[in-house]
Amino acid sequence: MSVDRKKPGCFVFLLDQSASMQEPMAGAATMTKAHALAGSINELLESIVMRSVKARNEPPRHYFDVGLIGYGTGARTLFSGALAGRMLASVAEIATNKLRVDRDGGRPRPIWFEPVADGLTHMCAALDLAANIVEGWVASHPDSDPPVVINITDGYATDGDPELAARRLVSLGTGQGATRLFNIALGAHLATAVTFPADDRAVTDERAKALFRMSSPLPPLMREYAVELGVDVHKDARGLVLNADMKAVVQAIDIGTRVDVRA
Incomplete structure (x- = not known):
């Protein structure tokens, strides 16, 4: 995947905020899944902003549009302040519209959204909302690389069949290919992660098999980067982690947000 200012990229993050996200994160008994996920996504947004800064004292360049959707009972955008209600925001808008800045160990840490854990798991609603966002974006960016949608959950949809919603989402694309959907299922207990499987034989639960079927193949650049990180991936690997x-x-x-940023 490559981006520049004429052909920006698009990332949409779907974040499970259901009641079960109050449970401890695997391997971090003092931190809930909701807090761990909020921390990692806030750090990711900061990283995306920094990747888009190419000259000192220059604002971030428009390399990316980003969507941030939370889902519990229903689905909604998580942007606040001047961006409240927005489905997508440019990286420059994200940089200048933080919720607040915390100081942890003396280093300022920008915060865009707070952890939430309440309600059911309306994953289908989140996938449908993502499809609406993607549909508009691909229509206005036909020459860009396809959007990447990353769904992070600790459970399964309680509002229908997510495979149906996923099919609509990945049917949308640009001239460069179909929208890529990755799924990351948080662990409840310490266990070996199933990382980017090439078939569903490594997946025993039927609902996890559905996540496998929903997940897009890893494109070559992402497979190469995974190998650099020491992850063994097959040429048919899917964007799924259990x-x-x-x-x-x-x-x-x-790995899912790995891009080649051009001038």
Whole structure:
């Protein structure tokens, strides 16, 4: 995937905020899944902003549009302040519209959204909202690389069949290909993560098999980067991680958002 100011990229993050996200994160008993996920996504947004700064004292260049959707009972955008209600925001708008800035160990840490854990798991509603966002974006960016949608959850949809919603989403695309959907399922207990499987034989649960079927193949650039990080991936690997602890979440997001940024 490559981006420049004429052909920006698009990332949409779907974040499970259901009641079960109050449970401890695998491998981090003092931190809930909701807090761990909020921290990692806030850090990711900061990273995307920094990747878009190419000259000192220059604002971020428009390399990316980003969507941030939370879902519990229903689905909604998570932008606040001047961006409240917006489905997508440019990286420059994100840089200048933080919720607040915290200081942790003396280093300022920008915060765009707070952890939430309440309600059911309306994943279908989130996928449908993502499809609406993507549909508009691809229509106005036909020459860009296809959007990447990353769904992070600790459960399964309680509002229908997510495979149906996923099919609509990945049917949308640009002249460069179909929208890519990655799924990251958080682990409840310490266990070996199933990372980017090439078939569903490594997946025993039928609902996890559905996540496998929903997940897009990893494109070559992302497979190459995964190998650089020490992840063994098959040429048919899918964008799916199961039983993910926070390290696996961060690694999967890093691979899923890997792009070649041009001037």
